[in-house]
Amino acid sequence: MVKLSCKEAKRLDLVDYLATLGHHPQKINNYDYWYLSPLRTERTPSFKINRRQNNWFDHGIGQGGNLIDFGILYFNCSVSDLLHRLTLRGVPDFSFHQPTTFANEKKEDKIVLLTTRQLTSPALLDYIQKRRIHLEVARHFCEEVDFLLYGKKHTVIGFRNDAGGYELRSEHFKGSSSPKDVTFINNRMEQVSVFEGFFSFLSFVAASDRAVLPSNCLVLNSLSFFERSRTLMERHGEIQLFLDRDAAGTTNTQLALNWNSSLYVDRSIFYQGHKDFNDWLVSHHHTPKESYRKSKRL
Structure with missing residues (x-):
């Protein structure tokens, strides 16, 4: 049996390949196929395949690439092991991606x-x-x-x-839209609160129900900016982490606690049992008064 080459593997259609693994798109916008991430647990689709380019990007972890990049993460294996898996499954089960060019693409x-x-x-x-x-x-x-x-x-x-x-x-x-970056809200406080996405940040503001935010706020807009933001975060006397309670969020929270457990504080306990701050807010259907009462624990 001749093992599939890297070049051949990269040409396998990603949408077809994910279907053989039991993953199907939750929504399709033109060439963009959106999935619940096969690499982690989530409730809102943030894993995208652009079928025309035949590549993927997981917004939750800030990583992407071709089929080989996906396969070695998904199976936690080497490139050689992945090619062996693909060869055993058989190329006829998949279709090859055919590059197509368009005017003004x-x-x-x-x-x-x-x-x-x-x-x-x-x-x-x-x-x-x-x-x-x-x-x-x-x-x-x-x-x-x-x-x-x-x-x-x-x-x-x-x-x-x-x-x-x-x-x-x-x-x-x-x-x-480009360029991608963090959003830092400087209220000239000694404390900073850190969020993955802006709906978690807005939920924090809504639950606080205060005229002035109780801390500076850093919205990462992608977990890929977490380690890069370490210098900015550590300019503060206390760093409160409100990251998602999924695998990627808890991994990064633990990473920060390993950096300095006296400086970083895990505040995601506040919405334990929920994916993120907004999921907690929606699930409890809080009125502003109820949210404020519960937010005193923050």
């Missing part, structure tokens, strides 16, 4: 920002309400953003990062 497959304004869209306001975020909180920290993707216009909630890019969300879309 470099422009069409990138998010192109058009305009930003105050949040007014009824659909977005309804989504914010479903996530149990106060409208005044959302309007203070977020904007309504129009952008183009594959020549189609979209309107979503935008959360700006320190480099001028945006995290983009709606009930049916999750993505970001």
Whole structure:
């Protein structure tokens, strides 16, 4: 039996391959296939395959690549072991990815920002309400953003990062514009609260129900920025971690505690039993008064 080569393995269609492993897309937007991550536990799809480019990216861990990059993570094996697995399964079970070129494809497959304004869209306001975020909180920290993707216009909630890019969300879309970066909110405090995503941060603000935030806040916008943000975090006298309670979040929380357990504090215990801060907020259907009472534990 001739073992499949790396070149051949990279040409196997990723969507077909994930299907053989029992993973199927939760939603499809043009060439983008969104999955619940096969690499970790999550409730909101953040693992994307771009079928035209035949590559993947997991927004939760900030990693991506080709089929081989995925396979060695998924099976925790070497490249040689993965090629052996693929050879045993048999190439006829898969289809090969056929590269296709389109006119202006470099422009069409990138998010192109058009305009930003105050949040007014009824659909977005309804989504914010479903996530149990106060409208005044959302309007203070977020904007309504129009952008183009594959020549189609979209309107979503935008959360700006320190480099001028945006995290983009709606009930049916999750993505970001370039450049990707963290969002640091400096309230000139000695303490910093750290969040993976901006909905966890907005939930913290909503639950605090205070005119002034009780700390500086760092929204990572991707866990890939966690270690890179260590210097910024350690400028503070106390670092409160509100990371997700999934495998990636707890791994990074433990990493920080190993760095300095007297400086870093795991505050995710507050929403134990829930994936993240927003999941806790939504699950409990808190009124502002109830949220404030419970937030005294923070």
